[in-house]
Amino acid sequence: MVERRPITTFITHAVLLLGVLILAFPIWVTFVASTHAPSALASGVVPLWPGDLFLENYSLALGKGLAASGGVPVGRMLFNSLIMALAIAIGKIAISLIAAYAIVYFRFPFRMLCFWTIFVTLMLPVEVRILPTFEVVAQLGMLNSYVGLSVPLIASATATFLFRQFFLTVPDELAEAARIDGAGPLRFFRDILLPLSRTNIAALFVILFIYGWNQYLWPLLITTDESFYTIVMGIQRMVTVADAEPQWHLVMATAMLAMLPPVVVVVAMQRLFVKGLVETEK
Amino acid sequence: MAEIALAGVKKRYGETQVVHGIDVEIADGEFVVIVGPSGCGKSTLLRMVAGLEEISEGSISIAGRVVNDLEPKERDIAMVFQNYALYPHMSVFDNMAYGLKIAGTPKAEIEERVGRAARMLELEALLTRKPRQLSGGQRQRVAMGRAIVRDPAAFLFDEPLSNLDAKLRVQMRLEIKQLQKDLGTTSLYVTHDQVEAMTLADRLIVMNAGVAEQIASPMQVYEHPESVFVAGFIGSPAMNFLPGRVAQDGGSLEIRGGTARRAEALAISGQAGRELLIGVRPEHLQPVPETEADLFLDLRLVETLGADTLAHGSLPDTKSTDGATKDIFTVRLPGSVQVSAGERLALRVAPGALHLFDPDSGHRIADL
Ligand SMILES: Nc1ncnc2c1ncn2[C@@H]1O[C@H](COP(=O)(O)OP(=O)(O)O)[C@@H](O)[C@H]1O
Ligand SMILES: [Mg+2]
Numbered sequence: 001m002v003e004r005r006p007i008t009t010f011i012t013h014a015v016l017l018l019g020v021l022i023l024a025f026p027i028w029v030t031f032v033a034s035t036h037a038p039s040a041l042a043s044g045v046v047p048l049w050p051g052d053l054f055l056e057n058y059s060l061a062l063g064k065g066l067a068a069s070g071g072v073p074v075g076r077m078l079f080n081s082l083i084m085a086l087a088i089a090i091g092k093i094a095i096s097l098i099a100a101y102a103i104v105y106f107r108f109p110f111r112m113l114c115f116w117t118i119f120v121t122l123m124l125p126v127e128v129r130i131l132p133t134f135e136v137v138a139q140l141g142m143l144n145s146y147v148g149l150s151v152p153l154i155a156s157a158t159a160t161f162l163f164r165q166f167f168l169t170v171p172d173e174l175a176e177a178a179r180i181d182g183a184g185p186l187r188f189f190r191d192i193l194l195p196l197s198r199t200n201i202a203a204l205f206v207i208l209f210i211y212g213w214n215q216y217l218w219p220l221l222i223t224t225d226e227s228f229y230t231i232v233m234g235i236q237r238m239v240t241v242a243d244a245e246p247q248w249h250l251v252m253a254t255a256m257l258a259m260l261p262p263v264v265v266v267v268a269m270q271r272l273f274v275k276g277l278v279e280t281e282k
Numbered sequence: 283m284a285e286i287a288l289a290g291v292k293k294r295y296g297e298t299q300v301v302h303g304i305d306v307e308i309a310d311g312e313f314v315v316i317v318g319p320s321g322c323g324k325s326t327l328l329r330m331v332a333g334l335e336e337i338s339e340g341s342i343s344i345a346g347r348v349v350n351d352l353e354p355k356e357r358d359i360a361m362v363f364q365n366y367a368l369y370p371h372m373s374v375f376d377n378m379a380y381g382l383k384i385a386g387t388p389k390a391e392i393e394e395r396v397g398r399a400a401r402m403l404e405l406e407a408l409l410t411r412k413p414r415q416l417s418g419g420q421r422q423r424v425a426m427g428r429a430i431v432r433d434p435a436a437f438l439f440d441e442p443l444s445n446l447d448a449k450l451r452v453q454m455r456l457e458i459k460q461l462q463k464d465l466g467t468t469s470l471y472v473t474h475d476q477v478e479a480m481t482l483a484d485r486l487i488v489m490n491a492g493v494a495e496q497i498a499s500p501m502q503v504y505e506h507p508e509s510v511f512v513a514g515f516i517g518s519p520a521m522n523f524l525p526g527r528v529a530q531d532g533g534s535l536e537i538r539g540g541t542a543r544r545a546e547a548l549a550i551s552g553q554a555g556r557e558l559l560i561g562v563r564p565e566h567l568q569p570v571p572e573t574e575a576d577l578f579l580d581l582r583l584v585e586t587l588g589a590d591t592l593a594h595g596s597l598p599d600t601k602s603t604d605g606a607t608k609d610i611f612t613v614r615l616p617g618s619v620q621v622s623a624g625e626r627l628a629l630r631v632a633p634g635a636l637h638l639f640d641p642d643s644g645h646r647i648a649d650l
Contacts, residue, residue, distance in 0.1 A: 173367035176334050177428075181381035182355035191380070195371040 027259075034058070034252035053249070061253040074254050077231040080149075081213055082261060084230055087150035088212030089205050092159050096204075097197065100163035101189055105175065115164070122157040127217060134221055144225040153218060159204055166200050167193065202272035210262045231258040284358075284435035284468045285310050286331065290340035293326050293492075300326055302492040303340065308485075311466040313459075317479035318489035319515070324472040325440055327489070331470060332361050332438050345435050360429035364441040366421045368413040368428075374400075375409040378427045399430045402461070419450045426461065437462070439471040443478065455481060476516050480504070488512045506637075510644040513561045513637055519592060522611045525641065526560040528553050535560070535636075537577070537597075558647065559639040564592070564614040566635035569621075575628035579611060582623055591615045593627065 029046060036051035061074045102108075103115050126133075133152045142148030170193070178188045194201075219230040229237070235258060238251045266273070286308040293301035301323045308314050316324045329335040331342055333354035341348050349357045360381075368377050375396055382392045400406045403423045413421055422442060429437055442458070443451045459482055462469050473479050479486055480500045488496045488503060488511075496508040507513035513521045526537040537560060567577070581595040593613045613629060621627060638647040 171365060171367065173363045173365055174369065176332075176354075177361070177363065177367040177369075178380075179334070180332065180354045180359070180361050181428075181432075182384040183380075187384065192369055192371075198371075 030252045030255050034249060034256050036249055038247055038249050057249050057253045058257070061250045061257065072226045072229050072234060074231065074234070074257055076227065077229050077234040078257060078261070080146075080228055081230040081232065081258075083146050084149045084215065084219070085209050085212035085261075087146065088153050088215075089208035091150060091154035092156040092208050093201055093204055095154060096156050096159035096163050097194075097201075099160045100167055101193065103160075103164055104167040105185070118157050118160050120157075121155075122161065126153065130217065130221065137222060143222050144228050146228070148222050149219055149228065149230070150212070153212065153215065156208075159208065162204065163197065163200065166197060170196060199272055199275045202269050202275075206266055206269050206273045209265050213262050284345045285312075286436055286468060286470065287343045288327075288331070288340070289342075291327065291330060291337060291342060292339035293323070293330060293335065294338040299338075300492050301330075301338075304487075304494050306487060306494065306497055308468060308470065310468055313462050313469045313471065313482060313484045314487060315471045315473060315479045315483035315485075316487045316489055317473055317476055317483075317515075320474050322489045323492040324474070324489055328438055328440055328470060328472045331436075332359055333357050358435040359438055360432045360434040360436075361438040361440065362425045362429050362442045364444050366413070366425040366445075368421060368424055370413055373410050373412060374405060374416070374424050374427075377413065377424055378431050381428070381432050395431045395433075396427075399427045402430065402464075403427050418446050419454060422446065422454055423457075426458070430461075430465070435468065437467050437469040437471075439469065441473055442471075443473070444475075451478075458482065476518065480516070486516075488515060490515070506646070506649060507561075508646050510559060510561070510639045513639070517563055519564050519612045519614065521561045521563050521637070524560045524562075524597070524611075526558045528556045528558065530554050557641050559641040559644075561637035561639060562631055562635055564612040566632040567613045567629040568632065569615065569619060570628055570630040572628045574630055576631045577629045579613060579627040579629055581621060581625045581627055582610075584621055584623055586617065589617050591617055591619060591621065593621055595627070598626075 029048075032047055032050050034057055035054045036047060037053055063073055063075065099118065103111060103118075137143060137148050137152055142151070174192060175188060178192055183191060214232055215230070216232050216236070219228075220233045220236075223229055223233075231254070235251065235254055238247070238254065288304050288306050291301060291304045292299065304327060306314070316327060318324050326335060330337050331344075333349065333352060333356075337350050341350055343349060344357055344359065354361075369380065372380065378396045378399060379392050382395065387395075396409075397406075400409055403426060405420070405423055405427055408416065408420060408424075413424065416424065422445075425442065439458075443454055446454060455478055458471075471482060473482075483500050485497065485499055486503050487494050490511045496503055496512045498506075498508075503512060503516050507516065507521075510523070514523070524537050526535055529536045535558075578598055579593070579595045580598055581593050583594040585592040585594070591614070593615055594610050595613075596609050596611055613627070615621065634649060637649050639645065640647055
């Protein structure tokens, strides 16, 4: 900071606090609502302090689910989301690493064409190709399966591009030294390039895990079997129940639970994540 | 036995040719330095020996085996890079051991060989450190260590000292020389620094624009440069050049319309009137009384270095043309000689210190 007068300190803190409040308040309301009986929420006035039904509500949501919305237990949906998010994150990273390695370190015909093709697809969001993709997945009989949930989302131009940029910053001499040391292409990839990409991989994993976890439209399209519902689409189904009041306390409990895994991932990988975004180890 | 032989080695990148046919035979245990200005193709040549660049034409053999089509690892060489190219995520030990590990050397032997190299380079206390925890000089040593443990037929160095500060460079230069002597490993060393080249080399390859202008021992190159380029490149401060010609009597030399004269039996007698480019090194001129002088110098700038004094000026009749620093002529005098700008200095050329070149081709004609 340029100046350090008490008044500026006060203002900066006030602004920060305000920001935190604006972001945290909805989450607080969600949490509070998830600990009350349904009647307390139906009255229209949302309580501001937690009620005493924390354990009951959460065990109900986790175990039995909402009878009105098909009764899929939240635990099951969390598990499905976890599988999908992990498969997408790991799959994307694995494929992008290999693709970027090929593009940067090997000279093959149409190399630049490959790169630009990948690059151009950066501009296409999932939604644009969602119907043809659905058709393909349906034809392959992958509806209502983990494969169908994750594989179509695995190809990743963004991650390929990021790894390409990273590989380009690795000095050529490193590859040459490895060649002289007798390391073949696979060995170089495994012994040198992968360890050097560690922090980048961690940062991407966090981002891609959240991306996978938050998928909404795609699971909605390709799952009709309840046992493959994911948590994010599950919440939506709970709210739009036919002929009944949404069971807000359970919806809120589910929402809290849906938030947890991404938070855990971010916190657990925070150190590597920040390192991967700001510095490169070279 | 690990001699290296290059025969007609050329390199083309598409249309442009950057190495124009190099022939040299390097004996077992010899330390050969490739020296030349930046961009002349030194690294390209070295990398062709290493197997990192394809050889466009000609052949390279190491230890009697043509290696044109062999992978770097099959050539039995080790290379030290300018930026060291250490693996950043591996410890010093692992950096040195990596090549042996890949070759499937037994663990005990790896430890023994890395230990021996580390002792030789005083790296024992640093074996568990990562490269980023080392100073420039230490990284340089690790890079050397990585080359040594492989016990290769030849060491290849590409400007290994360029990233070090001046003092460390001198120290590492000595260490490299000593190490090479102790190990007796054939070495090919690339540098643009002529001092480094002179001090390290058993033999020099002076390169210019992809051509080997001269291949000879450092003293040979210094005393009998084969071309104007070599004469100007080797030696610091650089050699002075003056246009001149053989006098009509055929037995003396005219420098710039008679400013200085030097009657001697010329190897080129009988070629009266022939135009020449005359070179003389700054250290081969002595101040003398006016009557004995070969040359006069109007001093413009004096640099005192302590042991030596560098006096820069121009010959009397060359000054007027454009007055600029173009025809600067430099003399190296002992530090004890007191001179100052504005003085006229009478100088005599040491015997045998005049180098005569053909002004058109740049080739050496004779030394006087
Ligand atoms: N991959 C390349 N493609 C085209 N030209 C190159 C390539 N590598 C080097 N050159 C050219 O070859 C010449 C010699 O390069 P190099 O051997 O690196 O010079 P130096 O003597 O400084 O080591 C330079 O003019 C450089 O521009
Ligand atoms: Mg170079």
